[in-house]
Amino acid sequence: AQTVTQSQPEMSVQEAETVTLSCTYDTSESNYYLFWYKQPPSRQMILVIRQEAYKQQNATENRFSVNFQKAAKSFSLKISDSQLGDTAMYFCAFMNYAGNMLTFGGGTRLMVKP
Amino acid sequence: NAGVTQTPKFQVLKTGQSMTLQCAQDMNHEYMSWYRQDPGMGLRLIHYSVGAGITDQGEVPNGYNVSRSTTEDFPLRLLSAAPSQTSVYFCASSYGPSGGAGTGELFFGEGSRLTVL
Numbered sequence: 001a002q003t004v005t006q007s008q009p010e011m012s013v014q015e016a017e018t019v020t021l022s023c024t025y026d027t028s029e030s031n032y033y034l035f036w037y038k039q040p041p042s043r044q045m046i047l048v049i050r051q052e053a054y055k056q057q058n059a060t061e062n063r064f065s066v067n068f069q070k071a072a073k074s075f076s077l078k079i080s081d082s083q084l085g086d087t088a089m090y091f092c093a094f095m096n097y098a099g100n101m102l103t104f105g106g107g108t109r110l111m112v113k114p
Numbered sequence: 115n116a117g118v119t120q121t122p123k124f125q126v127l128k129t130g131q132s133m134t135l136q137c138a139q140d141m142n143h144e145y146m147s148w149y150r151q152d153p154g155m156g157l158r159l160i161h162y163s164v165g166a167g168i169t170d171q172g173e174v175p176n177g178y179n180v181s182r183s184t185t186e187d188f189p190l191r192l193l194s195a196a197p198s199q200t201s202v203y204f205c206a207s208s209y210g211p212s213g214g215a216g217t218g219e220l221f222f223g224e225g226s227r228l229t230v231l
Contacts, residue, residue, distance in 0.1 A: 001173075009154070035219075045157075045204065045222035091156055099145065099208070100164055101172070102220060104156035 002027045002094050006105035013082045014113050020067075021077045021108050023092030029053075033095040034068065034075045039107075040088040048090070051075065082112045116140045120205050120223035127195045127230045135190040135226050137205030143221070145208045146188035150174065150201040151225070157204060163188055195230045202227050 003026045013019035025034070036048040051059045051068050058066050063083075067076045079086055092105040118139045127133055139146065147162035159172030163182040177199060179191040188207075192199060206220040 004156075006156075043202070043225045045206070045220075047219050050219060100162055100170070101159065102147070102206075103173075104149075104158070106154050106156045 002029075002032075002096065002101070002103045004092055004094050004103050004105035006090075006092055006108050008108045009106070010109045010111070012111040012113055013079075015082055015084060017082055018078060018080045019082055019110065021079075021090050021092075021110065023075045023077070023105055025073050025075065025092070025094045025103075025105075027073070027094065027096075029096060031097040033097070033099075034066075035093040035095065035102075036064070036066070036075075036077045037091045037093060037104075038086075038088045039091065040085075045091075049077065079110075084112050084114060086110060087112045118205055118207055118221050118223040120203075120226050123224065123226055125226065125228050127192075127228065129196060129230060131195050132191070132193050133195065133228075134192075135203055135205075135228070137188045137190065137223060138186050139188075139205075139207040139221070140186065141207065141209075141221065142185060143207035143209055144185070146182065147172070147206050147220070148178070148180065148188070148190045149204045149206065150199075151204060152201050160190065160203075192228075195228075197230045200228060200230045 032053045034051045038046045049061045063080045089107045094103045121136045148160040149157040151157045161180040163169045203226045205223040
């Protein structure tokens with residue numbers, strides 16, 4: 001079974017600054033998918049970014065980028081130019097290659113301060 | 115675009131009562147799943163289905179039943195509610211296996227908050 005660990009329960013950042021959220025995972029699979037999901041106070045789960053394990057290039061989506069270290073089983077999320085709307089819970093998630101099991105970390109609550 | 119629709123959004127039950135959380139999607143997704151979200155524990159997979167007539171257990175299946183008679187619907191049944199089932203429940207769907215035609219992205223409903231007294 002896979003496990004996903006987010007070691008930072010809470011973080012804060014000033015508006016316009018950069019913040020990095022950490023995520024580590026454990027798996028015996030060689031091919032898999034990693035995700036960061038955002039959950040604002042509305043409770044809706046929103047996909048932020050997706051990484052395929054067989055791709056060495058780190059995924060980027062506008063202000064969001066990841067640092068994927070496959071050997072270290074690490075998958076951190078960097079948010080640049082933080083905005084007030086980035087305030088939310090952020091969940092790191094692992095999906096097996098078969099695509100039928102998505103395992104979430106415990107989440108990191110991010111507060112962006114004006 | 116309706117996406118994934120869950121009902122009800124809020125429910126209060128007494129211990130021992132039964133109820134069904136409804137989930138419907140209009141995206142013709144083959145894969146559907148149910149998660150529960152508890153503080154500090156992220157989301158945990160309860161049951162999932164890879165197509166009509168096919169269901170399987172996830173990480174925390176005890177106390178829950180599911181069925182998948184159509185592609186669109188995937189109801190979650192609590193047969194005899196217990197206080198430990200107090201949680202927020204999410205239904206999610208996707209096109210299918212991430213290794214195939216799908217992207218692996220899950221589309222989530224808005225969640226259902228269940229309280230068992």
